[in-house]
Amino acid sequence: GAGVSQSPSNKVTEKGKDVELRCDPISGHTALYWYRQSLGQGLEFLIYFQGNSAPDKSGLPSDRFSAERTGGSVSTLTIQRTQQEDSAVYLCASSLVRDGGYEQYFGPGTRLTVT
Amino acid sequence: GDSVTQMEGPVTLSEEAFLTINCTYTATGYPSLFWYVQYPGEGLQLLLKATKADDKGSNKGFEATYRKETTSFHLEKGSVQVSDSAVYFCALRPGSARQLTFGSGTQLTVLP
Numbered sequence: 001g002a003g004v005s006q007s008p009s010n011k012v013t014e015k016g017k018d019v020e021l022r023c024d025p026i027s028g029h030t031a032l033y034w035y036r037q038s039l040g041q042g043l044e045f046l047i048y049f050q051g052n053s054a055p056d057k058s059g060l061p062s063d064r065f066s067a068e069r070t071g072g073s074v075s076t077l078t079i080q081r082t083q084q085e086d087s088a089v090y091l092c093a094s095s096l097v098r099d100g101g102y103e104q105y106f107g108p109g110t111r112l113t114v115t
Numbered sequence: 116g117d118s119v120t121q122m123e124g125p126v127t128l129s130e131e132a133f134l135t136i137n138c139t140y141t142a143t144g145y146p147s148l149f150w151y152v153q154y155p156g157e158g159l160q161l162l163l164k165a166t167k168a169d170d171k172g173s174n175k176g177f178e179a180t181y182r183k184e185t186t187s188f189h190l191e192k193g194s195v196q197v198s199d200s201a202v203y204f205c206a207l208r209p210g211s212a213r214q215l216t217f218g219s220g221t222q223l224t225v226l227p
Contacts, residue, residue: 004158033214043204043217050213059214091159097213104215106159
């Protein structure tokens, strides 16, 4: 079946612009995660959605970052007023949280470059 | 807080050599432990996992044993292949959380 998909695969933007990154999780997966992979910081957790519960935003680095998940499926990560330090690969993952299941399936990522 | 310390790379081996990538962790409670692999140009894939002390995870010839006494989860393979060239990430999931905490990754290159 289809895996986690992300778009765009690459995004180049100017400093100060807003960007939106999209994630389509595996159908039926109730949990969705965003991570960031950068040279200096490795792989960092950003935000987690589970069903209709309030998201866990504890990993968001600043208030310029926000995310939403519509209809329990597609998610959008928005970065406002981008800075050069936001350049990274943004990874989305989903999992089927049922009966203790928690394996996370990752998408290919969106490479964001802020110039 | 929770953290994962991973052997720094890059690691370069000849085909059929023995592989060990060290991973130690710091966590409260009883985390689940994972190894993920990222092949060139591809996304992260779960390689193996262990959910409690003394569990051994295994897949594709790779093994790792959850050692609570040494807080370690070292990755091993008896005979590596060129196709194993990738970046390997050790990760933990605390018992009370869903998100993963990753190590810094180890780049493995296997030469023919």
